[in-house]
Amino acid sequence: MFCMCNCNINSGEQLLSVLIQGVCAMNVKEFEKQLGVSVADIFQGKANNDLVWLVNTLDSLPDCLSYPLFADFISGYLSLNGLQSIESLKHQVRIKVDNLKTNLNWMDSQLVRLPQDSANTLKKMYLKKLERYPNGRSPNIWLRKKVKFILSSIRKCPIPLHHLSSEVSRTDNAYEWSNRCLKILENLTENQTKQVDPVKLITAVKQPAEQWDICPRLPDLEKMQQSLTQGDDVTYQLELIAKALVRLINVDWWRSQLTKVYQQYKEHIAIIVGKVRSGVSAYVSQSTLQEYQARKKANTEWLKMIMLVNEQHELELPLIKAVQASISNPVNRKIELMVRMRGFEQLAEENGYVGEFYTWTAPSKYHCWNKSESGKGYYNSSYQGATPSDTQKYLCKQWSKVRAKFARKEIETFGFRVVEPHHDGTPHWHLLLFFKPEQVELARQIICEYAVEHDKDELNITGDDFKPEDCNPRFDFKAIDPAKGSATGYLVKYIAKNIDGAYVDIDFEAESSGKHAAEGVAAWASTWRIRQFQQIGGAPVTVWRELRRRRQAITNDDILERARKAADSANWQGYIEANGGLDCKQGNRPVKLAKIVNEAANRYGEDIIKIIGVMAVKKVQTRLEGWELHKPQVENSKAEREAMISDALRSLSSGSCAPWRSDNNCTEESEDLYSQFEKQENIVEPDCYLA
Incomplete structure (x- = not known):
């Protein structure tokens, strides 16, 4: 008043x-x-x-x-x-x-x-x-x-939500709830002096976490109990239980989980009340987008403050430069995806495969808001309270059924999957897959079968007598016609739209520019922990990235050198052919990662498996040991900083400076080392840059 x-x-x-x-x-x-x-x-x-x-x-x-x-x-x-x-x-x-x-x-x-x-x-x-x-x-x-x-509809929350609204309050609650788990553990084991049945122990200790609907990864406890009764080996299951117990009594684990719970809880409510939809704020709420932008800015500022130092090899370079040169850089990530997609397309052409493009979305009950022909969002009365992560789990479960039936029918496929949000945050999939010509119709029918397995009535489908053409908007497909456009061209818009929005003038779903919408998509994927891009089939990309670190030729190992040379020249097709080809099972591929084990190295006292290189006939190191994070104590001049970076790059064997474009014929001497560093693929891959 x-x-x-x-x-x-x-x-x-x-x-x-x-x-x-x-x-x-x-x-x-x-x-x-x-x-x-x-x-x-x-x-x-x-x-x-x-x-x-x-x-x-x-x-x-x-x-x-x-x-x-x-x-x-x-x-x-x-x-x-x-x-x-x-x-x-x-x-x-x-x-x-x-x-x-x-x-x-x-x-x-x-x-x-x-x-x-x-x-x-x-x-x-x-x-x-x-x-x-x-x-x-x-x-x-x-x-x-x-x-x-x-x-x-929302996940369990045993305390008022405002008790989680700040970092301090989440830390206080993390101490309280981890102590609850610890007290149960100590009471049952009498301060770790009494042996207790492992299934009964973890069942009791995880009860506080279950109040929040969270829990570390566990084995199937019923099957484990049967194995214990029968005297079977349960070493692996016991290791999982031990890891879970350590996390349940750890404050840091609880703080991380409570932060995730709070972010998703808050965003889910925003979806339900209409703050995430066309005409208001597409993909994520404005508050979540602003929080994501603030975290991203804070991460960037922190990266600018830190130096990577290797005293053993007398090397030093800014962490922000290493991140910009890595796959954490959206530009590098987008180009790598396009290189891999183009390589798959070349393999398909050479081996006589045909491509199809699929769009797959979830039933109506997973969508909180619909969109009218005018573009205005309106509430969906069929909605049953699912979160975007619930919907993603549903789609993944249906896809696992597809893969299982592919295996039974001996259908081979490879390609890519892209996950992107509808205007209300509900995920849907785009898949670009290649098949043998004689298998493509059966494969299409199988995918469609599981895409419309539930709630067929909303599509006016009864029984199993239906065609893929009848299943729109739940399922849609397009056969790739090389005369009209390349297979990669079908996917390029979705890759650009979901990474940096480059060359996307307008995102009609978000009703905004491509760049602005891409930031909303990134905030959405970060909030709901959804993997946006997934390779299907082919050789492992991690091996490819390790090979790109190595610039020098590898002697006395023709397989490894052939794979390295293909990776160094951004030839995804050549890399797959050198690493076993299309039909090779993952466990049988000749080029693998070389790893070492650092015992009790993480915060939970568990072993850490570290990648040090690649191996085929012999092992080749691609990474230097001994890197540490330091805050610079003295502000160096720009010339001094560039000299240090050049020295580091000159000594690092772990960096592949090969350009992503395979048609770039520039020699190594034609560019200075600082420019080469800007193109480096993954000297290090810090996860902290990705909020």
Whole structure:
């Protein structure tokens, strides 16, 4: 309501004029015209006291609710006769105000369990309904159902959400909940002096985590119990349980999990209340996008502060430069994906495979908001509360059924999968796959079969007698016609759209520029922990990246050198052919990673397996040991920094400076070492850059 503080008003007419402008955003003449009254005739002399009373009475109400009462009270003055009528009018106002206050207090009790930004959205919607229906019955029913649905849809949260809203509060809760697990562990083992059945132990210790619907990775406990009874070897299962126990009593693990819970909990509510949809904020809510941008900026600032130092080899370079040269750089990541996709296409052409492009989305019940032909988002009444990660798990489960049937039918395939969000954050898939010509129709039917396995009725499909052409919008396909365009061309838009938005003028789903939409997609993938790009078939990309670190020729190992040479020249087709070909099983490929084990090296006291190089007939090291992160103590000049970087690059055997473009014929001597460093593929691959 309009505030009376610090107002120098001498007459009722002046007071009313100010109030009208504050409450109604009108001038006096507009107000008089709307009500059909004259302000000068309403309040004169002692009647000013009634106006002051009205202001004080309505002061605690929102403007949208106080204006109707304000206008009714003023209009009522025209028909008042005597003191009794004035008191009666005031009494009516008091009853209405008390009723509204009761409803508002009840509203606050409902919204306190929700994040502040989502609660504010529901509050605005509720006030609009309360303005239309002042008795509150219809708005209250609506809000009760909305909050109940939200709380039943989101993951478990045993404490009020605002207790997780800050890093400090999440840390405090991490200590509390890790201690709960520790106390259970100590009580059952009598301070680690008593042996306990491992299945019973982990079942008890993980109970606090289950209240949050979180838990470390565990074996199938029922099958493990059967194996224990039968005396079978359960060493692997015991290792998983030991790893889980260490995490459950670890504060850092709990803090990480609670942060994820809070972010996803908050974003899921934002989806339900309509803050994530076309016309509002596509892919993620504005608050989540801003938090992602802030984390990304903070990470970048931290990277700029840190130097990579290798005292053993007397090397030093800025961490930010190493990250920019790695696959963490969106430009490098996009180019690598295109190189690999083009290599698959060349393999398909050479081996007589044909390509198909598929679009696969989840049933209607996974979508919170639909999109009208005009582009406006509207609520989907079929929605059952699934999160984007729930939907991704569903699609992955259906895809695993497809792969299993492919194996039974001996169907071979390779290609790529891209996951991107609909406007409301619900993921859907694009797949570019290659098949033998005689298998492509059967493969298409199998994929379609599992894409529409559930809720066929919404597609007007009954039974199993249907064709892929009948399954749109759940499933769609296009056969690749080389005469109309390359297979890679079908996927390039989705790769660019989901990485950096380059060369994408408009993202029609987000109704914004490609670059702006790409940042929203990145925030979406980070929040829901969804892997956007997945290679299907072919040789491992990690081996390819390790080979690209090695610039010098490899002697006495023709297989390794052939693979290295192909990788160094960005020839994905040649790399796969050198590493076993298309039909080779992953375990049988001749070129593998060379690894070492650092015992008890991580925060949980577990062994860390580190990649040091590649091997075929012999092992070849591609990484230097001894790198450490340091804050620079002295600010060096630009010339000194460039000299240090050049020295590091000159000595590093782990960097492949080969350009991604295979048609680049520049020699090594034609560029200075600093420029070569800018093109380096992955001297190091710090994960901290990816929020």
